Amino acid sequence: MDMHNRMDHLLALRTFVRIAEAGNFTRAADQLGLPRSTVSKIIQDLEEHLGTRLIHRTTRRITVTPEGAQYHERALRLLAELEDMDAEARRTRAMPKGRLRVDVGSSIANLILIPALPGFQAAYPDIELRLGVSDRPADMVGEGIDCVIRGGELAETSLIARKLCELDFITCAHRDYIARHGLPAHPRELAQDHRLLGYFSSLSGRTIPLRFERDGERIEIGADGGTAVNESTAHVTALLAGLGVAQSFRFALQRHLDSGELVQVLPEWSQPAHPLYVMYPPNRNLNAKARVFVDWAVKVFAEVDTRRI
Incomplete structure (x- = not known):
């Protein structure tokens, strides 16, 4: 047994305490639900690990050595503290605070x-x-x-x-913007004939391009040159102000699409999830x-x- 293995060491402590209190190997083994030979081997390995004898063995009964008595007292305190720790962890899991x-x-x-x-x-x-x-x-x-x-x-x-x-991401614009600039027929028209409302990274400062996919074709349109913001709620607010064509979360835009205030652009093209x-x-x-x-x-x-x- 590798006594540096914490679970084995813990089992050895519990086994020794059971033997010290039960007074014989057979009763301790029954209480632990282990074979008697396993209990005997655990105690033998523990004594070898410690370099000292913890119990005296006789044909009828075992007795604890002075070193074993001291070890037993400290083991009891350690196991009690462990039980308190486990109980506290269970209470914390049940009702974290x-x-x-x-x-x-x-x-x-x-x-x-x-x-x-x-x-x-x-x-x-x-x-x-x-x-x-x-x-x-x-x-x-x-x-x-x-x-x-x-x-x-x-x-x-x-x-x-x-x-x-x-x-989901979708591409859209305010209805007033569409009334002024019309609906694009292809993503590349966005770079030529439209104003784009961008979103830029607070970390890198880079404006994220608009992305489109259809039938295996993938297109990226740079969103530099127009207005850009770095916060998602403000991005939707800017979209509702008619500042250009943008891509944003469907969940953030859906009620404005349902009301007709926003109009989906290029619906036949999808955006990466x-x-x-x-x-x-x-x-x-x-x-x-x-x-x-x-x-x-x-x-x-x-x-x-x-x-x-």
């Missing part, structure tokens, strides 16, 4: 996450949620953030990422508050997952 810091993009927060939060609050009333709403990349360590919800292709990262959903992830550091993998939030978020975002709609 304390502050939880989550960072999320603007339109996702305003239109999906926050409207669903009353359900989370009712289920976990003792969690003090701090919701950071911004499209800017967050400094998780520096800001003490437990988890972030972010979209797009994942960069190389040490964070654990769990996919929440895929979101936008994956959304919840991410957290590996060292916070067992954080009970973050765990229940992630499990709840998975259910919330399943409702807007284009793969299931």
Whole structure:
């Protein structure tokens, strides 16, 4: 037995305590649900590991040595502390409490996450949620953030990422803009005859191009030259102001499309799906508050997952 293996060492401690209290190997083995030969071998290996004898063996009964008595006393304290720790962890898992810091993009927060939060609050009333709403990349360590919800292709990262959903992008413009400039017949017309409303990265400053796919053909149209913003809610506001043709999340635009205020452009061309992830550091993998939030978020975002709609 490798005594550096924590689970084996823990089993050895529990086995020794059972033997010391039961007074013989057979009774201890029955209580532990182990073969007598296994119990005997565990104690033998433990004594070899410690370099000292813990018990005296006789044909009828075992007795604890002075070294064994001292070891037994400390083992009892250690096992009791472990049981308290496990009990506390179970209580924490059942009803997590304390502050939880989550960072999320603007339109996702305003239109999906926050409207669903009353359900989370009712289920976990003792969690003090701090919701950071911004499209800017967050400094998780520096800001003490437990988890972030972010979209797009994942960069190389040490964070654990769990996919929440895929979101549809659509291309559209305000009806007044369409009345002035007309509907384009092909994506390339956007670069020649239209004003584009761009979205630029807060991290790199790069304006994200408009992307189109149809029958295996893929086209990218640069969105530089017109107005651009770096926040998703403001991007929709600018679109509603008639500042140009833009691509954004369908969920953020749908009610404006339904009202006729926005008009879909080039509907026969599709846009690549936008994956959304919840991410957290590996060292916070067992954080009970973050765990229940992630499990709840998975259910919330399943409702807007284009793969299931």
